Amino acid sequence: MNKILIVEDEEAIANLIYMNLKNAGYFCEIAYDGQEGADKLSENHYDLCLLDIMLPKINGYELLSYAKSMEIPVIFLTAKGETADKVEGLRAGADDYITKPFEIIELLARVENVLRRFQKVKQTIEVLDLSIDVSSRTVLKQGKPVKLTYKEFDLLLLFVQNPNIALYRESIYERVWDAPYIGDQRTIDLHVQRLRRKTGLEKQIETVYKVGYRFNLK
Amino acid sequence: MKLFWKQFITMMCFIILAFMLFGNILIHTSFQMTLSRETKRGIEEMEMFQYALLASLEGLPDDYQAIELAITEIAKSIQKNLENPQNMVTIYDENKHVLYQNKKYKSKLIHKKQEQFSEIWQISQQNGKHYLEILFLVKGDFGTYYLEADRSIEYVYKEREQLYDSYKAVLFVISFVLAALSFLFSIRLTNPIRKLSYATRAFADGNYKSRVKKKGNDEVADLMADFNQMADQLENNIWEIQENARRQKEFTEAFSHELKTPLTSIIGYADMLRSRQLTEEDVTMSADYIFHQGKRLERLALKMLELTYLDKQEITLQKLSVKELVSYVETSTQKLLQEKGITLEVQVMDGMVYGDMDLLQSLFFNLIDNSRKACEKNGAILFSGKLLEGSYQFIVQDNGCGIPEEEIGKITEAFYMVDKSRARKEGGAGIGMALCQKIISLHQAEWEIQSKVGEGTRVTISFITKERQGKG
Numbered sequence: 001m002n003k004i005l006i007v008e009d010e011e012a013i014a015n016l017i018y019m020n021l022k023n024a025g026y027f028c029e030i031a032y033d034g035q036e037g038a039d040k041l042s043e044n045h046y047d048l049c050l051l052d053i054m055l056p057k058i059n060g061y062e063l064l065s066y067a068k069s070m071e072i073p074v075i076f077l078t079a080k081g082e083t084a085d086k087v088e089g090l091r092a093g094a095d096d097y098i099t100k101p102f103e104i105i106e107l108l109a110r111v112e113n114v115l116r117r118f119q120k121v122k123q124t125i126e127v128l129d130l131s132i133d134v135s136s137r138t139v140l141k142q143g144k145p146v147k148l149t150y151k152e153f154d155l156l157l158l159f160v161q162n163p164n165i166a167l168y169r170e171s172i173y174e175r176v177w178d179a180p181y182i183g184d185q186r187t188i189d190l191h192v193q194r195l196r197r198k199t200g201l202e203k204q205i206e207t208v209y210k211v212g213y214r215f216n217l218k
Numbered sequence: 219m220k221l222f223w224k225q226f227i228t229m230m231c232f233i234i235l236a237f238m239l240f241g242n243i244l245i246h247t248s249f250q251m252t253l254s255r256e257t258k259r260g261i262e263e264m265e266m267f268q269y270a271l272l273a274s275l276e277g278l279p280d281d282y283q284a285i286e287l288a289i290t291e292i293a294k295s296i297q298k299n300l301e302n303p304q305n306m307v308t309i310y311d312e313n314k315h316v317l318y319q320n321k322k323y324k325s326k327l328i329h330k331k332q333e334q335f336s337e338i339w340q341i342s343q344q345n346g347k348h349y350l351e352i353l354f355l356v357k358g359d360f361g362t363y364y365l366e367a368d369r370s371i372e373y374v375y376k377e378r379e380q381l382y383d384s385y386k387a388v389l390f391v392i393s394f395v396l397a398a399l400s401f402l403f404s405i406r407l408t409n410p411i412r413k414l415s416y417a418t419r420a421f422a423d424g425n426y427k428s429r430v431k432k433k434g435n436d437e438v439a440d441l442m443a444d445f446n447q448m449a450d451q452l453e454n455n456i457w458e459i460q461e462n463a464r465r466q467k468e469f470t471e472a473f474s475h476e477l478k479t480p481l482t483s484i485i486g487y488a489d490m491l492r493s494r495q496l497t498e499e500d501v502t503m504s505a506d507y508i509f510h511q512g513k514r515l516e517r518l519a520l521k522m523l524e525l526t527y528l529d530k531q532e533i534t535l536q537k538l539s540v541k542e543l544v545s546y547v548e549t550s551t552q553k554l555l556q557e558k559g560i561t562l563e564v565q566v567m568d569g570m571v572y573g574d575m576d577l578l579q580s581l582f583f584n585l586i587d588n589s590r591k592a593c594e595k596n597g598a599i600l601f602s603g604k605l606l607e608g609s610y611q612f613i614v615q616d617n618g619c620g621i622p623e624e625e626i627g628k629i630t631e632a633f634y635m636v637d638k639s640r641a642r643k644e645g646g647a648g649i650g651m652a653l654c655q656k657i658i659s660l661h662q663a664e665w666e667i668q669s670k671v672g673e674g675t676r677v678t679i680s681f682i683t684k685e686r687q688g689k690g
Contacts, residue, residue: 012483012507019500020490054475056637079478101482104489166493211492 002047002115003027007037007063008077009055013100017050020104021111024162034058041067048115050098052077053089061092068093073118075110077102105162105171112161127160127217130199141199151176152195159205159215169212188212221411226404233396234389241385249378256371257339260350263301264367265337268354270296271309275360285360286311290318302369309356310364323368327351347372410438414445426453465631472633476518476648480511487511521649524580525632528656535572535661540603540610543575547582547601554587559595562586566603571610571681573661581657584650585614585677592618592675608683615676621669629667630655 004026008014014030021028029044031037034055041049041063049067051074053060060076067074076089079100086097095114098107116123116134125132131140137153139146148156154176158167169188170181177187192213196202206214274292278285293309297320309318314328327340339352347370354365413430420428429449432442487504490496496504544566555562571578582601589599593616600615621629621636628634633648658665661681669675 010479010483012511013479013486015503015507016483016486016490020486023494079475079482100478101485104486104493164494168493214493 001025001027003029003045004111005029005031005037005040005044005046005049007031007034007049007055007060008052009033010052013052013077017107020107023164024108024111026111034060034063037063038066041070041072046072047118048072048111049074050077050111051075051094053085054079061089064089064092064094073114075114103171104165105158105167105175108161109158109175125157125160128201128204130160130201132156132160139199146198148195148198151191152198155191155195156199159201159213163215163217166208166214167212172212220408222404222408225407226400229400229404230393230397233400234393237389237392241389245378245381245385248381249374252374252377253341253371256374257350260352260367260369260371261337261339263305264352264354264365267296267300267307267367268356268365271356271365272358275356276358278360286317289363293318294320306368308366308368310366312362314364317363323349325349325351325366325368327353327366328364341371348375410434410442414438414442417445417449421449421452426456469632472648473522476633477515480514480518483511484508484515518649521653525649525653525656528577528653528660531660533574533577533660535574537570538573538575538578540566540569540571543571543578543582544601544603546579547586550579550583551586551590555590555599558590558593558597560590560593560597560599562599562601564601566601567605569603569605569610570683572683573681577657577660581654581679582612582614584654588650589614589616589618589675592616592620594618606680610681610683612679612681613676614679615674617674620671620673620675621667622671623669626667626669 004021006014006017006021006028008017008030009032011032014032018028018030029040029046031040035057037049037051037055038058040046049072051060051063051067053076055063064074064076073095074093075096075098076094077098077100078085078089086099089097095117096110098110123133123135125134129142130146131143133139134157139148139153139156155172158172158175169185172188173179173181173184176191192205196205201215204216206216208214271289271292274296275285275289278288289309293307297303297307304321306321306323307318308316308320308323308325310328311317324344325342327338327342330338330340335353335355337352337354339350342349342351349368350371352367354367356363356365410430410433417428417430426449429446430442432439432446484507487507491501491504544564548562548564551562586599586601590597593599598617600613602613602615604611604613619637625634625636629636630651632652634651635648654665658679663679663681665677665679667675667677
């Protein structure tokens with residue numbers, strides 16, 4: 001289980017991230033200011049640090065370089081949407097950034113991404129009888145390869161990484177097709193149907209009435 | 219053409235022209251003087267000749283036949299005694315036939331003679347040489363003769379040539395020296411302009427500290443002083459504009475931060491509610507977060523509205539009773555203060571202030587609310603008012619956490635929070651002091667904030683009474 005430190009002075013936001021990461025199967029801890037963050041970083045080992053930039057006591061940038069010195073990957077959270085701020089954060093050594101406000105699936109995707117990049121998670125995801133290799137983009141079902149298109153693979157990954165979450169069609173479209181959703185429901189439905197058939201996840205990928213789909217994993 | 223070259227060339231032209239004119243006049247005058255001296259000398263000499271000849275001729279008997287021969291002999295003897303015996307002397311008879319000539323010389327002067335004359339002279343040129351020709355009339359009982367003396371005055375012309383030559387050489391040298399001097403002078407004269415030009419260019423390139431060092435007292439120095447003054451003013455203006463832009467940017471950033479933070483929670487919890495099956499406990503908690511963050515947004519919106527409203531407002535100052543104002547503030551803050559167990563002590567002298575009731579209520583509400591936020595449980599706030607000569611002074615004092623000295627200046631900037639998490643917990647948006655500042659400046663009042671970390675904060679506000687305002 002990956003251990004993640006959340007450094008965020010807004011209790012509501014810290015708790016929000018905490019609840020969602022916990023649900024996705026991560027072990028999390030929260031620090032409410034820079035000092036507490038630095039203490040926690042030095043006391044425990046973390047696989048990833050989510051860091052707010054505007055922090056009391058110790059500035060987020062300072063904490064960022066501290067975390068980098070311990071070779072802990074850092075995603076910074078920022079309310080500043082300006083490109084210059086993002087660039088500054090990335091140049092300071094952050095591995096990725098999330099701009100507030102964010103959606104939960106975006107948060108999870110970025111966390112997953114960074115962890116995979118630092119090989120903190122396995123390259124293959126084992127779900128039910130499926131074995132998904134993220135780097136080579138191949139899927140094995142009971143040891144036999146399943147042929148998936150590019151979009152189908154992304155779709156499968158999205159479901160697997162967000163278990164038990166109702167995924168809205170617009171969120172799915174925005175993440176997989178990487179474009180604003182303009183009500184192209186049929187495209188998503190078609191892809192989901194074919195994905196279900198190819199992977200044999202007909203029962204697990206459940207249609208949520210008027211919303212989208214949910215990948216049930218008990 | 220550069221001013222430097224204009225100045226340099228003009229100066230050189232004038233100087234050389236002046237020198238040439240002056241030299242020419244000098245040489246010409248000197249030449250004329252030498253010439254006239256020479257002429258006079260020639261005439262004087264020949265006058266002697268004339269007298270000697272006359273005297274000799276008059277001594278002869280009246281009927282002397284061989285007069286022409288005698289003239290020749292007399293002339294010869296006189297000639298020997300002359301200062302310059304080599305000068306040419308010619309004697310003509312009445313019919314202009316040459317009687318005597320010591321050297322061969324052909325003059326035309328004899329043909330120019332007028333009817334009545336005793337002597338005439340001219341300067342003529344023969345074989346490229348200058349001669350002074352003088353003709354005398356020698357008249358007596360012995361008859362009429364002409365005596366002509368011719369002498370070379372070439373040396374006068376030679377002298378003039380030499381003068382010209384040496385003058386040219388001197389002028390040449392002087393021109394060089396003057397050119398060098400005038401070059402240096404031009405450099406000196408245009409140097410301040412060049413400096414000014416550099417400074418202006420540096421200023422234009424964005425170095426707003428660029429100034430020139432003023433030297434002397436002339437027009438350029440005045441221009442330099444003017445430039446410096448302009449630069450000071452501009453630097454000030456630019457600084458102000460930059461400062462405004464910085465404040466604007468900070469305001470926008472802070473505002474967007476203040477806006478996005480509650481939005482993040484609202485969107486996040488709502489997203490969670492709609493997409494996950496949460497326990498009842500989690501649903502309540504999420505809804506509670508959404509509610510409170512929504513409230514926070516509402517507060518922010520209201521305060522922002524108030525702030526922008528104040529920006530546009532022109533208030534009418536009315537006579538207000540201090541008692542009425544204070545009692546409103548007391549009741550409106552009562553509940554909040556009680557919740558935290560903070561006591562509010564009010565010691566207000568009765569009096570009148572001029573102002574807008576709503577705004578002043580808002581001002582004191584904000585100040586007391588700030589004190590409340592700064593205080594721990596069981597803190598104490600003192601709200602006092604004193605009528606002074608020409609002004610009314612309010613003091614809001616607390617024994618809360620205080621403000622670090624270096625931050626006092628910034629607390630009136632919108633969204634500035636000394637302790638962000640503390641302000642959050644107390645429900646602050648960081649606009650209260652900015653609002654207070656606006657209200658105070660609208661009332662043309664003055665305020666002072668004194669604070670010590672750990673001991674408390676004291677805000678003193680003085681309202682000038684209308685009567686004094688009228689006088690001032």
